[in-house]
Amino acid sequence: MLKLEDISMTFNEDTPDEKIALQDVNVELEKGEFVTVIGSNGAGKSTLMNVISGSLIPDVGNVLINDQNVVNFPEYKRSKMIGRVFQDPMAGTAPSMTIEENLAMAYARDKKRRLVPGVNKKRQDFFQSYLETLSLGLEDRLNAKVGLLSGGERQALSLLMATFTEPYILLLDEHTAALDPSRAELITEITQNVVDQFGLTTLMVTHNMQQALDLGDRLFMMDKGQIILDIKGEEKQNLTVKDLLDEFQRIRGKQIDSDRAVLG
Amino acid sequence: MLIALFGAIESGVIYAIMALGVYLSFRVLDFPDLTVDGSFVTGAGITAMLIVDGTPPVMATIIGAFAGFIAGCITGLLHTKGKINALLSGILMMIALYSINLRFMGRPTISLLNETTLLSQLESAWAMTGIDTGITGLLTALGADRVPSTWGILILMAILTIAIKYLLDFFLKTEVGLAIRATGDNQKMIRSLSANTNFLIIVGIGLSNGLVALSGALVAQHGGFANSNMGIGMIVIGLASVIIGEALFGKKTIARVTLAVIGGAIIYRIVVTLALRADYLNLESSDLKLITAVLVIIALITPKILQARREKKRRQAKRNALMKRKEGEASA
Structure with missing residues (x-):
């Protein structure tokens, strides 16, 4: 479903600020795989997400979605196939527009936008039935401006908007990091539900090791622009936070500051 | 007094189309577009030039509006593809249009006084309905001593402006319209929902300036001339209409705001007329911008x-x- 071939990316090349963000990354994801990605700050997680989404174009390498090389597609074209939820709850929705209008825009994602009303009765019913699955009561507030919702509600809405057109790929970039623990838990739960419901191929960046272990069926650990650990299946099921820290230490061969690894 | 107020409302209704254009760029797309000062004259100048050349007034008006659309698209291109700051793209286009307009017009002022214009055609068509006599009779009976010579322009232009308002309301609720609004609200988000924001900005600014140029074309035919300087300060007048309208009539929904913008444009004209007529203020027409x-x-x-x-x-x-x-x- 998603294949990254020999992706490398360097920022500010040939300057004192040179930073190798990605180095020969090769990855293949099967349809329906749910991968959690961990690693300290500057490990290349966000760059990886941005290269897949098309916000950044890699120096070399190919991005294949459904066997189609999309590396030269602009971001907006790629987003027909990719759903995204950002870390900032304000980033994924348009605040001055209503809930139903936001959903209508997400609904048009994989279609050609036309000069027909974005919201109609049939779509309203459709949106309502999806909003009900969130159990936040948003289904009764279709005409409320999204700017009036709380961060958690907006993030739940963003998640729904990113997923309900069943994109090939779902990218979650620390999407629970800006929420309080109980809201973060709720969003995590919703994430699990929608990914299961639609069988989405998902990449989720997180700084929370426990979350990385609890969710998904595969785990990447990144460091210095490379995927240094790739664990899946039963092996992942039995993994603990301590294993991860030990593994990181073993591979890098150095004493690491555990706070830094956990908190980033 | 009645005549002066009537004149203010009449031109307010025509300028309201320009204000709707400014609303589209300034509020919906959140794009402070100064092209307006130039594209207003583009619409007026090209239409006047074509009418003098013998083009049917309707065609001339449509071409004038289309020229404004193109000018706006170029501003959008400068901003999106050329990555020039929004304000600066508009200023550059405004300055460039000043020369371009003069090129098209051939001379700084084109008189339309002895030409058949869209408005004179509408006026004569209206005269045949005989509604004027009815209204005049009614007003005279109510005690008015001087009445406007025709109600046709006001009523027909009001119908046109309201029609444009409804079209704009509809457009902003379509799938494309929603994406344009989101482009002004949260660009990152709508791009992640597969909308080509560059294209939407270009089309949006184009449409905005198309409306502005249409208004310019009608103002020229209403006033009987096009002048290369008639656009100076137009953006501020547009903004004044939008801001006054929003402050007085609210901005809860799209339909409400577009109506407010039209109301704002009319009220702006009325206030200016009253201010200029108030002798104790001792204002002259050169104080208009102030x-x-x-x-x-x-x-x-x-x-x-x-x-x-x-x-x-x-x-x-x-x-x-x-x-x-x-x-x-x-x-x-």
């Missing part, structure tokens, strides 16, 4: 002052309630 600036400032500041006063009152009421409760507890 009046406009002051109006915009008042419309921007007043709602904030009112809001602050309401908040202060509310807090004072709460404080009083608290004091009373404490006194009650102390005496108990």
Whole structure:
């Protein structure tokens, strides 16, 4: 479903600020795989997400979605196939527009936008039935401006908007990091539900090791622009936070500051 | 007085189309587009030139509006593809249009007084309906001594402006329209929902300037001339209409705001007319721009002052309630 071939990316090349963000990354994801990605700050997680989404174009390498090389597609074209939820709850929705209008825009994602009303009765019913699955009561507030919702509600809405057109790929970039623990838990739960419901191929960046272990069926650990650990299946099921820290230490061969690894 | 007010409302309705264009760029796309000063003249100048050359007025008006659309698209291109700051793209286009307009027009002023224009055609078609006689009779019976010569322009232009308002309302609710609104609200988000924001900005700014140029074409035919300087300060007049309208009539929904913008454009004209006619103010027509600036400032500041006063009152009421409760507890 998603294949990254020999992706490398360097920022500010040939300057004192040179930073190798990605180095020969090769990855293949099967349809329906749910991968959690961990690693300290500057490990290349966000760059990886941005290269897949098309916000950044890699120096070399190919991005294949459904066997189609999309590396030269602009971001907006790629987003027909990719759903995204950002870390900032304000980033994924348009605040001055209503809930139903936001959903209508997400609904048009994989279609050609036309000069027909974005919201109609049939779509309203459709949106309502999806909003009900969130159990936040948003289904009764279709005409409320999204700017009036709380961060958690907006993030739940963003998640729904990113997923309900069943994109090939779902990218979650620390999407629970800006929420309080109980809201973060709720969003995590919703994430699990929608990914299961639609069988989405998902990449989720997180700084929370426990979350990385609890969710998904595969785990990447990144460091210095490379995927240094790739664990899946039963092996992942039995993994603990301590294993991860030990593994990181073993591979890098150095004493690491555990706070830094956990908190980033 | 009645005649002056009538004239103000009549031109307000025509300028309202320009204000709707400014609303589209300034509010919907959040794009401070100064092209307006140039594209207004583009519409007026090209239409006047074509009418003098013998093109049917309707065609001339449509071509004038289309020229404004193209000018706006170029501003959009400069901003999106050329990555030039929005304000600067508009300024560059405005300055370039000044010369381009003169090229098209051939001379700084084109008179339309002896030409058949779209408005003169509408006026004569209207005269045949005989509605004027009815209204005039009614007003005279009510005691008016001087009445406007025709109601046709006002009514027909009002119908056109309202039609444009409804088209704009509809457009902003379509799938494309929603994406344009989101482009002004949260560009990152709508791009992640597969909308080509560059294209939407180009089309949006194009449409905005198309409306502005249409308004310019009608103003030229209404006033009987096109002048290369007639666009100076037009953006501020547009803004004044948008801001006054929003302050007076609210901005809860799209349909409400577009109506407010039209209302704002008319009220702007009325206030300017009253200010110029008020002898004790001793204002001259050259003070028009100053009046406009002051109006915009008042419309921007007043709602904030009112809001602050309401908040202060509310807090004072709460404080009083608290004091009373404490006194009650102390005496108990």
